[in-house]
Amino acid sequence: MRTAATVTPKPATPVVSPEMAAWRAAVDNVKRTDPQLKAVRLQRLGLDTREDYGPLFKQFGWSQEQIENFTRFLADLTLRARSQPDVGIDDPAGMTPEQIVASVQTQFGDDVATRFASLQDTIGARFIVNQIVAQTYYTGESFTAEQESQLARIIADASAQPLVKHDIINGYSKTDWARVLTQAESFLSPAQLAALRSRAAQGRADEQWQSARAAGSASNP
Amino acid sequence: MKTKLLVLLATTIVVATAVAVRVNARARRAASEAAADAAETAALGVKIGDVEDRLRAAQAAHSELEKKIAALQTAATAAEHAGSAGQKPSGAKRSLNPATVIANNPEKLAAYLKDFRESLYLKYGAMFHALGLSPEQIEKFLDLKVWTEQHDMDVIAVAETKGIDSRNPSPEAMAAFKTMQREEAATIKQREADIFGPLIDQYRGYVQAESVRTLVRRLSSSEAYPETPLTAAQVERVTQILADNSRRSSGGSVVRLTVNWANAGAQLEGVVSAGQLALLQQVHRQMEAVQSSQQELNRALAPLKSSMPKG
Numbered sequence: 001m002r003t004a005a006t007v008t009p010k011p012a013t014p015v016v017s018p019e020m021a022a023w024r025a026a027v028d029n030v031k032r033t034d035p036q037l038k039a040v041r042l043q044r045l046g047l048d049t050r051e052d053y054g055p056l057f058k059q060f061g062w063s064q065e066q067i068e069n070f071t072r073f074l075a076d077l078t079l080r081a082r083s084q085p086d087v088g089i090d091d092p093a094g095m096t097p098e099q100i101v102a103s104v105q106t107q108f109g110d111d112v113a114t115r116f117a118s119l120q121d122t123i124g125a126r127f128i129v130n131q132i133v134a135q136t137y138y139t140g141e142s143f144t145a146e147q148e149s150q151l152a153r154i155i156a157d158a159s160a161q162p163l164v165k166h167d168i169i170n171g172y173s174k175t176d177w178a179r180v181l182t183q184a185e186s187f188l189s190p191a192q193l194a195a196l197r198s199r200a201a202q203g204r205a206d207e208q209w210q211s212a213r214a215a216g217s218a219s220n221p
Numbered sequence: 222m223k224t225k226l227l228v229l230l231a232t233t234i235v236v237a238t239a240v241a242v243r244v245n246a247r248a249r250r251a252a253s254e255a256a257a258d259a260a261e262t263a264a265l266g267v268k269i270g271d272v273e274d275r276l277r278a279a280q281a282a283h284s285e286l287e288k289k290i291a292a293l294q295t296a297a298t299a300a301e302h303a304g305s306a307g308q309k310p311s312g313a314k315r316s317l318n319p320a321t322v323i324a325n326n327p328e329k330l331a332a333y334l335k336d337f338r339e340s341l342y343l344k345y346g347a348m349f350h351a352l353g354l355s356p357e358q359i360e361k362f363l364d365l366k367v368w369t370e371q372h373d374m375d376v377i378a379v380a381e382t383k384g385i386d387s388r389n390p391s392p393e394a395m396a397a398f399k400t401m402q403r404e405e406a407a408t409i410k411q412r413e414a415d416i417f418g419p420l421i422d423q424y425r426g427y428v429q430a431e432s433v434r435t436l437v438r439r440l441s442s443s444e445a446y447p448e449t450p451l452t453a454a455q456v457e458r459v460t461q462i463l464a465d466n467s468r469r470s471s472g473g474s475v476v477r478l479t480v481n482w483a484n485a486g487a488q489l490e491g492v493v494s495a496g497q498l499a500l501l502q503q504v505h506r507q508m509e510a511v512q513s514s515q516q517e518l519n520r521a522l523a524p525l526k527s528s529m530p531k532g
Contacts, residue, residue: 019530027525034521037514044510050503130439135343137441138350138453194342201339208333209319216317 045075124163125155141191154183171206324378361416430464432477462488
């Protein structure tokens with residue numbers, strides 16, 4: 001399990017004036033307290049949870065009521081922990097992953113917490129895998145659930161920092177794609193590997209872009 | 222000087238517009254760069270669209286067009302602005318766009334474009350398959366995408382070399398932009414027609430329905446949706462039904478999240494199971510929630526916009 005200390009660093013935040021800091025605090029306060037905003041955020045987090053933790057619900061054969069209960073719990077927990085409404089539950093600013101798992105453990109028990117931790121640890125990697133799977137539905141070589149899970153584990157392990165969705169979307173994530181491709185050869189078909197190679201190329205392009213961004217900032221500060 | 226700058230601006234816009242219709246990661250990055258440069262936007266935490274929403278709609282050409290236009294309007298306007306000033310604004314702190322850094326280094330550019338091209342197979346593979354494109358057509362299509370990518374980067378690099386870094390489009394810049402946008406769109410349309418030949422209508426229909434296909438194909442994951450992964454045939458059939466029961470833009474594209482489920486649901490009987498239909502609606506609600514949360518955020522923060530400190 002990774003810790004909050006290793007959460008993906010974002011581009012450096014410039015020093016802000018006291019006036020700006022106060023204004024941002026006011027913005028954060030609105031984000032935390034506006035009731036309508038809270039309502040839609042809870043709804044969104046709940047729906048995200050259903051997708052991100054679907055395998056957990058399946059494994060434990062939960063009823064709709066149990067699923068509702070869990071999603072409400074997690075959305076509430078996440079919302080209390082963070083003020084940024086534009087990212088998902090995979091980047092719980094203000095809480096370490098361990099703290100979230102501990103909360104789940106208290107509420108739902110050891111087995112659920114163990115499975116939850118496993119899914120939480122690979123949530124960004126599974127997002128990447130789902131990108132690949134969603135783009136290859138036509139190949140006739142569907143990924144099995146086991147292949148998806150295995151690939152996600154490999155991608156997570158080949159990433160020095162935790163993968164979170166919004167970083168992946170914005171091209172900030174870093175993964176050792178050569179390592180992923182090598183390890184995936186043993187359990188993916190040629191068509192699946194071709195898809196993975198294409199996604200790896202996107203990852204490399206993103207990383208080149210990221211390096212160029214850093215170089216651009218450094219060259220003309 | 223003014224004429225020269227307008228020529229630069231026009232050139233920028235021509236190539237920019239070619240890029241605008243692309244559906245690729247560069248478009249998202251350009252939009253992100255624009256957002257990063259907009260202090261007010263960044264300070265408010267209001268990004269150009271929700272990032273997750275953007276990913277899910279990444280294949281929606283209309284949406285991407287708007288984002289790309291927004292990003293490049295900034296660049297084009299900046300060219301005008303910097304040109305009238307004659308130089309980079311005094312004391313301005315400005316980072317170079319990543320496109321400039323890459324485009325100005327031949328080795329980096331070659332490596333980047335190689336990976337960019339390879340990444341397109343995943344992005345467009347389903348379209349190649351659905352339309353039954355020949356290897357030659359696929360290569361030409363990829364060539365077009367890479368060409369527009371490189372030219373977009375070149376434009377940004379040239380513009381930044383000229384001191385671009387500003388906002389507030391002038392009326393003449395906007396007029397030039399719109400004119401060039403129309404001209405370049407026509408050029409792209411012609412090139413696509415050359416590539417796709419008799420398949421051009423199928424291609425455009427495919428692209429226009431991409432916003433709903435993005436939703437539907439998410440259910441092909443057996444790990445995320447273990448009970449009900451959709452088959453390839455189901456993805457295309459469901460996409461067509463949802464597209465037929467959604468609103469269309471004036472350009473013909475399916476407008477995101479406008480599915481009439483009452484009508485679509487009846488047509489989907491026999492195509493998908495009740496469980497699959499429920500999941501489709503769940504994913505649809507999820508995407509609506511992404512959109513709603515962004516709208517609510519904008520509403521909630523609107524009163525604070527005017528009080529944001531300068532600098």
